[in-house]
Amino acid sequence: MSRTAFHDDADAAVAGVRDGDTVLVGGFGMAGMPVTLIDALIRHGAADLTVVSNNAGNGDTGLAALLKAGRVRKVVCSFPRQSDSYVFDELYRSGALELEVVPQGNLAERMRAAGAGIGAFFSPTGVGTPLAEGKETRTIDGRDYVLELPIKGDVALIAAHRADRTGNLVYRKTARNFGPVMATAAASTIVEVRAVVETGALDPENVVTPGIYVDHVLDLAAIREAVA
Amino acid sequence: MSRTAFHDDADAAVAGVRDGDTVLVGGFGMAGMPVTLIDALIRHGAADLTVVSNNAGNGDTGLAALLKAGRVRKVVCSFPRQSDSYVFDELYRSGALELEVVPQGNLAERMRAAGAGIGAFFSPTGVGTPLAEGKETRTIDGRDYVLELPIKGDVALIAAHRADRTGNLVYRKTARNFGPVMATAAASTIVEVRAVVETGALDPENVVTPGIYVDHVLDLAAIREAVA
Amino acid sequence: MTTTSTIEHTDREPLSKHEIAAIIARDIPSGSYVNLGIGQPTLVADHLDADSGVVLHTENGMLGMGRAAEGDEIDPDLTNAGKVPVVETPGCSYFHHADSFAMMRGGHLDVCVLGAFQVSEHGDLANWHTGAPDAIPAVGGAMDLAIGAKDVLVMMTLFAKDGSSKLVPSCTYPLTGVGCVSRVYTDLALFEVGPDGVTVLETWSLTVDELAERLDVPLRRAKG
């Protein structure tokens, strides 16, 4: 029925990523982080990537491993520096990695704009700070704003709780975070879910991401079953 | 607990509306139309209002009755002309009513911008049409856009399905329409709900309008009980 | 004249509006997300195969809209954009108006089918206002729909009741959108419009040459 493709193989789910792609990666800390898809992306080998995510990797796994493998040209994020972001820190300090720091709310809103067909918007966040330097500013109705442009992804890698066979998604608690926004902002959205349920099992009132935004679903439960 | 006020009296719910207010009125056709609150607003007597709603009233009831009572100075809507919009038609043609026609998506997005603290946004809708005349346009990344400003309400009158005692709202089917957006865009949001449920009865995952956006709740079930 | 792949169905009457709707349904790829404008475009739904996987969007906040509701199915909380009660389909979902128009404006819908007063040879659309000085302007979602799908299809009769063509060099009615229409489905012909002008893909009841005599816009035949 639905155009959404369902996979029980992480490598197949990310097969369409290409060199040079802008990849939106969900998650806030570990909550909502698509770890299985990121690992598959590392195996896949796509390089020269721009990664848009809230952070820039922790420890040696996930995003940090992608960076360490030398696949990323540029990171767009709100908070790269963390206690265990040593992979990013070293690459950045050596000049091997470009960095664009974006306030977290502008990051979310710029992706929302990309998904919603908004060409640009005036945000009050960051006005008068170094992060607004070089950007157009304007006073509207007595308040100062800075013009922010959309951030569009070629691909989004996100994690959700459940998908139905139509591609509709629900999330769980604060693991929702960037997932619904990134799903709208990418040309191709790839989601790992803990389980796929039959169409009809999700209440239409409670769907957070409608299937129209979902291109590929990786069913983690099916992987586990295949292994078992 | 919550700052949201609960009422079993429609007149008390709308008591804070003042002459000259901009009033956002939910609903698309009859679905989601806050008919009890509109009737109370007519009794209340506030005048010189600007009404923002998708339509401009049907027949002799609801918004049409508010217009007929001479309380409205200006209507901001996407679709005033309907088969039974004779009250609006006559007032508009006689010059007694100002009209701003806004494409439906821009209407929703302009209220969303007001609620989200966005100073203005570039929309592709309406470019090159009479509704963009006099507005700033800009080509961004090869596409043409027109600059749209937020529409902020002093008051929103909306209808929802259920509220809990924290002011959280859920809607039902396509009666959701403008309600969640208007709730964010008004300084004071007044909601009529079919029934109030205890806090905890709504799943936190499924709340559509968090209580922070809800100032007054009119419990229609309580009114019915009081009458019975 | 060189070889052409334009199909000329000269052995029949012009299409009825149901037949136009069927032709549009034929051309919508399976699995598409589609918005059908109010009025005649709604008829397209009746001609979509049940197993086509086409998902209907209605701008008042629903994906997976079903057919018109009947009898006890009628629920005042569930209508389409024309305020007609409808039913759900499995896998449907609800969202608010800003999210619904974001879905449209963001280019996520594959196809939108609209009626029109006029379409220009370059795909400009006029369908919201006759320009009459005493008309009350009312645009609804027309301008959002016009720019809100990868393909915007127009469904209309080719000639107005006064005999004038609705496919024009340049719209004389106020515009709904600029260069937004990709195909025009009419009772007499199916046209592709855009930056390169008009290509005739198919005709009914007459030939391309006969059509060309009645229109003010240059017509090209489809390449073989």
Next chain:
Amino acid sequence: MTTTSTIEHTDREPLSKHEIAAIIARDIPSGSYVNLGIGQPTLVADHLDADSGVVLHTENGMLGMGRAAEGDEIDPDLTNAGKVPVVETPGCSYFHHADSFAMMRGGHLDVCVLGAFQVSEHGDLANWHTGAPDAIPAVGGAMDLAIGAKDVLVMMTLFAKDGSSKLVPSCTYPLTGVGCVSRVYTDLALFEVGPDGVTVLETWSLTVDELAERLDVPLRRAKG
């Protein structure tokens, strides 16, 4: 010096960070919607009365955030902005990041409590970057929080470890927000800042006059 309503608690030590948190909690009106920045501001939650009706917002997508989770309560899907596992409170709700920051940016929160490197007498805030040339810039939600509440309160020690005042005529560190802070809660004093400069509302362990000698900004006493 005229009569003043500035309260000088000279008979005690400077406030501990828990005591600063308690003073902030005292000043938050019941029923407020509040965001507590990561780090020390989090302590404010421990001093809010259970029946205050204060609702906590966390920018990673929740209203009605509860205390830190313990033992079996820990759920990796439920954390605060500092990535610490927390619990729900009755009436909580979840939303995505764009909606969460829209709630903040749109001015719907009543109070936000933030740490700071420096605050200027006019309410400019510097709390994201020391300006050191080799520092990796990381802003997180700081700039959004700075402009995202009706009242932005700063919680900090008044003097840095090197003895310099963090309440300054003009920030030397890169700004987080311009003119956004309304009150500064420190171990030694509570200040109001803004377009009219600095007003001392309350002091601990010293007098306003003693404070004035140690600061480079003009101090006013609260009006009686």
